Amino acid sequence: MQVSGGDLQRLRQLNSLSSIRALREARDPLTLTELSARTGLSRASVGDVVTDLEQRGWIAEERPAPGAMGRPAKRYRFRTDAGHVLGIDVGVHKVLAVITDLAGRVVASGRVAVDRHTAQRERLEAVWRAVDAALIAAGLTVADMWGVTAGTTGVVNREGLVTRVNDLPDWPGVDLVGHLGQRLPCPIAIENDSKLAALAEQRLGVAAGVQDLVYLHVGRRPGAALIIGGRLHHGFSGATGEVGLMEITGWSTMAGRLESGATAEGASPEEAARLVFGAARGGDPDAQAAVDAYARHLALGTAAMVLTLDPELVVLGGGFSRSADVLLPALRRALEPHCVRVPDVRPSTLGEECVALGGACLALDHVDDRFFSPAGSISSPAAPQRLT
Amino acid sequence: MQVSGGDLQRLRQLNSLSSIRALREARDPLTLTELSARTGLSRASVGDVVTDLEQRGWIAEERPAPGAMGRPAKRYRFRTDAGHVLGIDVGVHKVLAVITDLAGRVVASGRVAVDRHTAQRERLEAVWRAVDAALIAAGLTVADMWGVTAGTTGVVNREGLVTRVNDLPDWPGVDLVGHLGQRLPCPIAIENDSKLAALAEQRLGVAAGVQDLVYLHVGRRPGAALIIGGRLHHGFSGATGEVGLMEITGWSTMAGRLESGATAEGASPEEAARLVFGAARGGDPDAQAAVDAYARHLALGTAAMVLTLDPELVVLGGGFSRSADVLLPALRRALEPHCVRVPDVRPSTLGEECVALGGACLALDHVDDRFFSPAGSISSPAAPQRLT
Numbered sequence: 001m002q003v004s005g006g007d008l009q010r011l012r013q014l015n016s017l018s019s020i021r022a023l024r025e026a027r028d029p030l031t032l033t034e035l036s037a038r039t040g041l042s043r044a045s046v047g048d049v050v051t052d053l054e055q056r057g058w059i060a061e062e063r064p065a066p067g068a069m070g071r072p073a074k075r076y077r078f079r080t081d082a083g084h085v086l087g088i089d090v091g092v093h094k095v096l097a098v099i100t101d102l103a104g105r106v107v108a109s110g111r112v113a114v115d116r117h118t119a120q121r122e123r124l125e126a127v128w129r130a131v132d133a134a135l136i137a138a139g140l141t142v143a144d145m146w147g148v149t150a151g152t153t154g155v156v157n158r159e160g161l162v163t164r165v166n167d168l169p170d171w172p173g174v175d176l177v178g179h180l181g182q183r184l185p186c187p188i189a190i191e192n193d194s195k196l197a198a199l200a201e202q203r204l205g206v207a208a209g210v211q212d213l214v215y216l217h218v219g220r221r222p223g224a225a226l227i228i229g230g231r232l233h234h235g236f237s238g239a240t241g242e243v244g245l246m247e248i249t250g251w252s253t254m255a256g257r258l259e260s261g262a263t264a265e266g267a268s269p270e271e272a273a274r275l276v277f278g279a280a281r282g283g284d285p286d287a288q289a290a291v292d293a294y295a296r297h298l299a300l301g302t303a304a305m306v307l308t309l310d311p312e313l314v315v316l317g318g319g320f321s322r323s324a325d326v327l328l329p330a331l332r333r334a335l336e337p338h339c340v341r342v343p344d345v346r347p348s349t350l351g352e353e354c355v356a357l358g359g360a361c362l363a364l365d366h367v368d369d370r371f372f373s374p375a376g377s378i379s380s381p382a383a384p385q386r387l388t
Numbered sequence: 389m390q391v392s393g394g395d396l397q398r399l400r401q402l403n404s405l406s407s408i409r410a411l412r413e414a415r416d417p418l419t420l421t422e423l424s425a426r427t428g429l430s431r432a433s434v435g436d437v438v439t440d441l442e443q444r445g446w447i448a449e450e451r452p453a454p455g456a457m458g459r460p461a462k463r464y465r466f467r468t469d470a471g472h473v474l475g476i477d478v479g480v481h482k483v484l485a486v487i488t489d490l491a492g493r494v495v496a497s498g499r500v501a502v503d504r505h506t507a508q509r510e511r512l513e514a515v516w517r518a519v520d521a522a523l524i525a526a527g528l529t530v531a532d533m534w535g536v537t538a539g540t541t542g543v544v545n546r547e548g549l550v551t552r553v554n555d556l557p558d559w560p561g562v563d564l565v566g567h568l569g570q571r572l573p574c575p576i577a578i579e580n581d582s583k584l585a586a587l588a589e590q591r592l593g594v595a596a597g598v599q600d601l602v603y604l605h606v607g608r609r610p611g612a613a614l615i616i617g618g619r620l621h622h623g624f625s626g627a628t629g630e631v632g633l634m635e636i637t638g639w640s641t642m643a644g645r646l647e648s649g650a651t652a653e654g655a656s657p658e659e660a661a662r663l664v665f666g667a668a669r670g671g672d673p674d675a676q677a678a679v680d681a682y683a684r685h686l687a688l689g690t691a692a693m694v695l696t697l698d699p700e701l702v703v704l705g706g707g708f709s710r711s712a713d714v715l716l717p718a719l720r721r722a723l724e725p726h727c728v729r730v731p732d733v734r735p736s737t738l739g740e741e742c743v744a745l746g747g748a749c750l751a752l753d754h755v756d757d758r759f760f761s762p763a764g765s766i767s768s769p770a771a772p773q774r775l776t
Contacts, residue, residue: 005430006428006429006430007399007403007429007430007433010399010402010428011395011398011399014398014402015395040394040398041394041395042394042395045395164728212621212623212624224696226696226697228616228617228621229616229617229619229621231617233600233616233617233697235600235697235698235699236600236698236699236700236729236731237698237728237729238698239695239698239728239729240696240697240698241695241696242695242696242698242728243692243695243696245695245726245727245728246691246692246695246726248636303634304631304634304692304693304695304696305692305696307627307629307630307631307633307634307692308612308614308628308629308630308631308692308693308696308697309614309621309623309628309696309697310623310624310625310626310627310628310630311623311624312624338633338634339633340552340625340627340630340633341624341625341627343624
């Protein structure tokens with residue numbers, strides 16, 4: 001068999017990729033012998049690859065524990081700090097920017113409070129203040145970011161434009177990608193906030209490892225997002241999980257009826273809902289009936305998605321998930337009569353950071369596609385310099 | 389860089405895989421120069437690979453057209469006849485076995501009529517008669533089959549057992565995989581019939597190339613199946629597309645009301661439905677009203693799936709799709725008020741063979757996973773001998 005220069009380069013790249021992948025997936029640092037066993041590469045090839053990857057900043061030698069006897073074999077680990085990504089939640093009430101390493105661990109974040117009356121221009125300025133705060137906290141610059149994904153309320157179409165928004169009248173049509181591109185010289189994506197929250201739960205939260213799940217954003221206006229086959233399901237026009245548009249589900253009006261169960265004068269809708277959940281928790285029969293009615297409506301739309309997809313898991317996220325102790329049993333009961341098999345239902349565990357974290361997860365997916373897939377390019381340009 | 393024997397073998401396998409893939413994807417036979425350009429391999433490597441693959445039966449030299457002048461460059465094509473798979477439709481009214489080549493082209497088929505009163509044992513015997521007929525017609529034996537997938541009515545769970553069946557009382561629990569394994573020494577799978585029909589439409593029919601689609605099986609009892617991200621969506625327990633279980637859709641009763649619109653005495657339900665569609669086609673206002681009412685119910689369940697998934701396309705299959713000229717415009721009208729974006733709706737084009745064809749497509753997917761993926765083994769044992 002003849003081996004050309006191009007063949008050799010390709011072989012070297014594939015060997016680098018499989019070594020990086022093995023070191024990323026390993027819980028502990030690996031010796032050259034272990035790495036050779038896991039990749040199927042010869043010991044000699046592994047030695048070459050490791051020297052090259054260490055020089056280029058992708059992997060590092062792990063120091064032996066102090067006091068270790070003799071001369072232990074060298075061990076290597078993937079440098080999760082070789083690169084960083086940025087996840088941004090451009091929400092109605094806050095803008096939150098998180099910077100994570102290549103393992104999705106948050107190294108810094110910045111937050112700016114906004115509200116539903118904040119105008120588009122101020123909201124976009126708040127994005128930069130949150131991003132700058134996160135960068136300062138991390139000791140990094142925009143040039144260190146390998147990718148960024150921002151989450152926004154509303155439907156995001158294939159072209160990355162916000163098309164339909166319920167909460168913010170001046171938000172449809174906003175060009176978030178263009179705005180972020182003014183200062184961030186890396187690949188940029190935007191996505192619907194519930195979709196990113198779903199992805200975060202599947203990568204880092206309560207749904208870790210689950211392949212098919214329905215994420216319910218439960219609050220004043222419920223929404224939903226889908227993970228199918230381990231990937232975020234975007235849909236043809238971005239409008240997935242929109243079962244609440246079927247009038248029979250009652251999703252557009254059910255929160256109002258829940259809140260009307262509260263007796264506190266002048267309470268905001270969110271406070272009123274929290275009071276009702278609290279009273280139900282305390283055993284108040286009227287409040288329990290209001291929660292049950294809310295759960296029955298929630299179950300109608302949820303059943304439509306569960307019967308369509310037969311998912312393994314339903315994750316309860318959004319503001320009302322803080323009252324999951326009351327709402328979750330009611331939802332389970334209400335799903336029973338509709339479903340062939342009621343899937344497991346679990347409350348979200350990631351809390352308020354979930355959208356920004358999901359943005360970081362999606363940016364990491366794109367990093368993976370660019371650098372760590374067989375079609376990717378591990379060699380150019382070298383980490384930990386900026387890779388584009 | 390050091391290159392070991394193992395490295396060389398791996399390089400050779402990867403080069404073989406990328407050459408096979410390029411030749412499979414090409415419309416026309418390729419010269420060595422073209423193959424080198426498409427794979428990025430050196431001309432010398434391509435020469436080695438082609439010689440090896442031709443010897444092992446994976447590719448063949450294409451004869452130059454008679455009368456071609458001079459000495460044209462040799463051209464090579466992937467041998468789609470290097471292997472065959474078997475798709476079987478174990479239906480209520482028929483058992484149909486099709487044998488296809490590696491491109492999904494039918495080379496032979498065998499069919500046996502059964503009916504809803506055929507007992508399990510006779511239906512299973514009919515499977516062998518249909519398979520034997522197809523093998524004889526193809527001039528092949530069971531040892532030539534690289535894979536088989538059978539489609540069946542009812543829900544098929546992850547373990548490959550039929551769990552819920554509407555039409556055949558003695559069919560739940562039937563072990564089709566075990567039955568087929570008695571004589572077929574290749575990988576065997578079973579799957580729900582509508583799911584296979586959906587896959588066939590996406591690979592060979594009206595939905596070719598569409599990534600996300602909802603397949604509607606419209607008939608006396610409508611059903612549905614999903615293709616998501618280009619792959620068949622099985623669901624956690626196989627029970628996807630079951631929106632008809634929501635009572636508000638009316639899917640369990642709507643056909644009866646359609647048929648009651650027919651005036652022919654003693655007609656079977658299927659004939660009655662056909663008469664109503666025919667009368668509507670002829671402009672009869674009562675028949676048109678009955679079709680509209682059927683379409684409104686069909687649209688309720690379809691909207692639940694469309695709002696969940698936002699698919700590009702809805703395919704209308706099943707017995708009533710023969711009246712798509714009448715039913716399809718009514719369905720489109722009925723979907724309009726429910727959907728944010730009404731997807732394209734098209735009638736199935738594959739007709740009665742769709743389930744068996746879908747079985748062949750799924751068997752081909754499994755062949756791909758075994759032989760043509762980077763993790764697969766192209767080299768052992770050699771085609772066109774039997775590969776397991």
